[in-house]
Amino acid sequence: MIAFVEHPEALASFSGNAFACRIRATAAAYGFAHPFARFWVQGREAALCLLDDVMILDARAGADFDELAAFLPAAGARTVLCSAEAAQALPFPRRATGEIMALRERAAPVEEAEILWDPSPRLLYPLLCASQTASFLPPPFEPFYLDLSHRTRHGAARSAAIRAGDSLAACAICSAKTEEAAVLSAVAVRPDVRRRGFGARVVLALAASLPVDTIYIFRASGENEAFYRTLGFTGHSHFAELDVQERNNL
Incomplete structure (x- = not known):
């Protein structure tokens, strides 16, 4: 029942x-x-x-x-x-x-001066929009802003970003966090600065900052498998x- x-x-x-x-x-x-x-x-x-x-x-x-x-x-x-x-x-x-991948082994936290912790969703949203694909459509702004802001204030979410020039170059968002696990819900890199390592650095920095046993990510079929495997993620389920x-x- x-x-x-x-x-x-x-x-x-x-x-x-x-x-x-x-x-x-x-x-x-x-x-x-x-x-x-x-x-x-x-x-x-x-x-x-x-x-x-x-x-x-x-x-x-x-x-x-x-x-x-x-x-x-x-x-x-x-x-x-x-x-x-x-x-x-x-x-x-x-x-x-798609596939759910999991990261368990990761480096100790490293302080990177260029990492912006928990930037405003107003700064993150244009980067998500610039990273839109057939399988990733950014949510409407207002629900995204309200939800991420609320979760961050209550310790259930965390995000990190790197700035290049006048705007954000890359971001990683953890939108679900408990005492034992976390879920990354978005990783985005500005199109004009891709293949420079920004995505890997921001994901690894965020992962290292999360005091949990396992970090999950939902990966759409056919997308970004090599990227996440390079960072240490392995297949978990579907x-x-x-x-x-x-x-x-x-």
């Missing part, structure tokens, strides 16, 4: 993957009193977080996927981010797929983004 969550203890048993990290970091940042951020559990088999209309699902072995399939649209989810294994058990078409508004004929 799916139950509404009102206390962080209900999510304490969920860990060990990027979905659990994102769910628990959202709960730590927003708490349980906001109507736009809601949480549920299905026993110890699944945890769910709905932020606006995007559902993050951490489903384990033994989850009741029939119940989840009926619940997701009823809860107001338009899209669901989940593991590839969970996606196979749910009757919704896939919008996107994810899928599902369109809840449509159902497969299973």
Whole structure:
């Protein structure tokens, strides 16, 4: 049975993957009193977080996927981010797929004078827009600004950037952070300064500053694998983004 969550203890048993990290970091940042951020559990088999209309699902072995399939649209989810294994058990078409990579071994923190820590989202956003690709579309500015600012103030997010000239050259954003794991949600390099090492330096600086066991990144299929492997990331699992508004004929 799916139950509404009102206390962080209900999510304490969920860990060990990027979905659990994102769910628990959202709960730590927003708490349980906001109507736009809601949480549920299905026993110890699944945890769910709905932020606006995007559902993050951490489903384990033994989850009741029939119940989840009926619940997701009823809860107001338009899209669901989940593991590839969970996606196979749910009757919704896939919008996107990719690999989750993990970084565990990393260098000790190094103080780089040129690193800007937690710059304003107003500075980060133009860089994200300049790095747009077919698989990476920057979110609307206002939700991005409000969410990252709020998470940073509450210790659930951290970002780093390097400036070159009059604007930022590269940035890396950790938008979910718990006591044991973190998720990098964006890495961007200005087109005119690419292949100069800015991206690698900002990712490694941010990673070294995060006091967690594992850092995850969601990598779109066919993009940037060599870059992340060079930095020490290895394959961990696979994810899928599902369109809840449509159902497969299973």
